[in-house]
Amino acid sequence: MMITVSCYALILFLLIYIKLKYFKSKFEKMLLKLPGPGYNVFIGNLMRFAVKREELYSVISDLCNEFSNEPVVRVWLGKTPRIFLTKVEAAKVILSDISHDVKGVHYKLLYPWMGDGLLFSTGAKWRERRRMITPTFHFRILEEFRGIMNKQAAILADILTENTNNYFNIHPYITRASLDIICETAMGIQIGSQLEKTSNFLQAVSGMTQCLIQRIFNIWSQIAILFPFSQIARRQHQILEVLHTFTRKIIQERKAELEAKTQIGAKMTMENEFGQKRRLAFLDMLLEAQYEHGSIDDKGIQEEVDTFMFEGHDTTTSGITWTLYNIARFPEFQAKIHEELDQVLGTEEVTEISSQHLSNLKYLECVIKESLRCFPAVPIFSRKLLRDTDICGYTIPSGATVSFLVERIHKDSNHWPEPEKFDPDRFLPENASNRHPYAFIPFSAGHRNCIGQRFAMMELKIIAAYILHRYSLKTETKFETLQPISEFVLRPSNGISIKIQPRRTT
Numbered sequence: 001m002m003i004t005v006s007c008y009a010l011i012l013f014l015l016i017y018i019k020l021k022y023f024k025s026k027f028e029k030m031l032l033k034l035p036g037p038g039y040n041v042f043i044g045n046l047m048r049f050a051v052k053r054e055e056l057y058s059v060i061s062d063l064c065n066e067f068s069n070e071p072v073v074r075v076w077l078g079k080t081p082r083i084f085l086t087k088v089e090a091a092k093v094i095l096s097d098i099s100h101d102v103k104g105v106h107y108k109l110l111y112p113w114m115g116d117g118l119l120f121s122t123g124a125k126w127r128e129r130r131r132m133i134t135p136t137f138h139f140r141i142l143e144e145f146r147g148i149m150n151k152q153a154a155i156l157a158d159i160l161t162e163n164t165n166n167y168f169n170i171h172p173y174i175t176r177a178s179l180d181i182i183c184e185t186a187m188g189i190q191i192g193s194q195l196e197k198t199s200n201f202l203q204a205v206s207g208m209t210q211c212l213i214q215r216i217f218n219i220w221s222q223i224a225i226l227f228p229f230s231q232i233a234r235r236q237h238q239i240l241e242v243l244h245t246f247t248r249k250i251i252q253e254r255k256a257e258l259e260a261k262t263q264i265g266a267k268m269t270m271e272n273e274f275g276q277k278r279r280l281a282f283l284d285m286l287l288e289a290q291y292e293h294g295s296i297d298d299k300g301i302q303e304e305v306d307t308f309m310f311e312g313h314d315t316t317t318s319g320i321t322w323t324l325y326n327i328a329r330f331p332e333f334q335a336k337i338h339e340e341l342d343q344v345l346g347t348e349e350v351t352e353i354s355s356q357h358l359s360n361l362k363y364l365e366c367v368i369k370e371s372l373r374c375f376p377a378v379p380i381f382s383r384k385l386l387r388d389t390d391i392c393g394y395t396i397p398s399g400a401t402v403s404f405l406v407e408r409i410h411k412d413s414n415h416w417p418e419p420e421k422f423d424p425d426r427f428l429p430e431n432a433s434n435r436h437p438y439a440f441i442p443f444s445a446g447h448r449n450c451i452g453q454r455f456a457m458m459e460l461k462i463i464a465a466y467i468l469h470r471y472s473l474k475t476e477t478k479f480e481t482l483q484p485i486s487e488f489v490l491r492p493s494n495g496i497s498i499k500i501q502p503r504r505t506t
């Protein structure tokens, strides 16, 4: 009996093997023509990704390095193909074409968290929401946000004093400052996480992104019917509860504040001192759209708030942390920044960084951009192709997901001489003016670029300026041992160890 069952099992296994190996669909045949490593017919290349989470990003980079002359590299995550784009010209083909606006298949994993918010939606829904939200990043509103960013950056610079002359991990401090900034600017709510020093929300964000990456690269999680019974599913369920409770509370509090000010249903749009219609910040505008036009329901508001809470703090945290790391790593660039800051802001304690100051901090901006080139805060983003598409001589079939490997694109040697060298001068106007428009894409490019780009650059500059004006930085974190983790944003796996020393005696 046992022998018969074993024979049937073996025959079944052989039949499946023959089917997978020799009877390929048109889709698979097209993918096989792309450059990529050999793979197992059952699990694809998943064994290459069966490494610790802090090694995953370098496994992907190493894999693309094996095909360093190729603009595209194909891998199989189980039965799901993923095509990495690694050259500037390949990025241009997709980003310059408005019809490629469907996000990659793995974004679906973010659905239970952010729903169909601005990051994922497509077609008419995306256009309507983008039109609705874009004015909330108008320069007049950013000008109001500048005050809040100044205030939170000053709190951060004060708090950091407790670590003077000791090495400490700066990443959690930056995370809390960024969270306070997005809550007070876009949501109109003060949560004071910098002063309290704890936040369930921040722990939940980190836990959630870990769960999602495990799902992409774990073989068992690929089997949809098994997933709900897995440990990751249970953990994800608990974390989602924390995330949604936090954002629901923000919406309710802001609603209550506005209702108290304006009486329910009354026109919320206020006028400024010149009698002009005042522009509303993000959450106020969504609530106004609901009260006055009914153009967004509660679910819509919740999904946009969840999207902006994540996109608006984790990304900037990453950008600031890597910038400070690079400044600490290179004393010669730090000295130039100190000189510029003293020239622009003077040598007394900073009370406010104005928009004029910001535009004069040109060298600091070059360092921030070079940092985003080498350590892109969003290291990978993807699109699903809805038609066969030619990319630099390779035909990628409809239905495949292409992923922009941003650091590889930022180090394409046809556009970046000595790409591995950290050199802020690349961004001086005389060196940047003729650069290919798709060579530097930390905020993506084209019509689905980052809506918060100017907000982010302002925040990065203000926080870096407050810290650098007051302190000198050193780091003991070695570049060779960094192991950045790519969990939707690029994080340092063991934090960044920084020592700060006051530049002036008070």
Ligand code: HEM
Residues within 6 Å of the ligand: 103, 118, 119, 120, 130, 186, 307, 308, 311, 312, 313, 315, 316, 319, 376, 377, 378, 381, 382, 441, 442, 443, 444, 448, 449, 450, 451, 452, 453, 455, 456
């Ligand atoms: C250093 C900081 C930031 C970086 C590097 C960054 C990067 C990006 C990238 C690469 C995309 C495209 C993603 C894709 O196509 O899948 C994106 C989209 C987006 N970002 Fe950012 N981002 C940053 C900060 C922000 C901030 C501060 C906000 C909000 C306040 C924000 C909100 C968004 C939203 C809503 C989208 C989706 C836009 C759309 O599809 O219409 N981001 N960002």
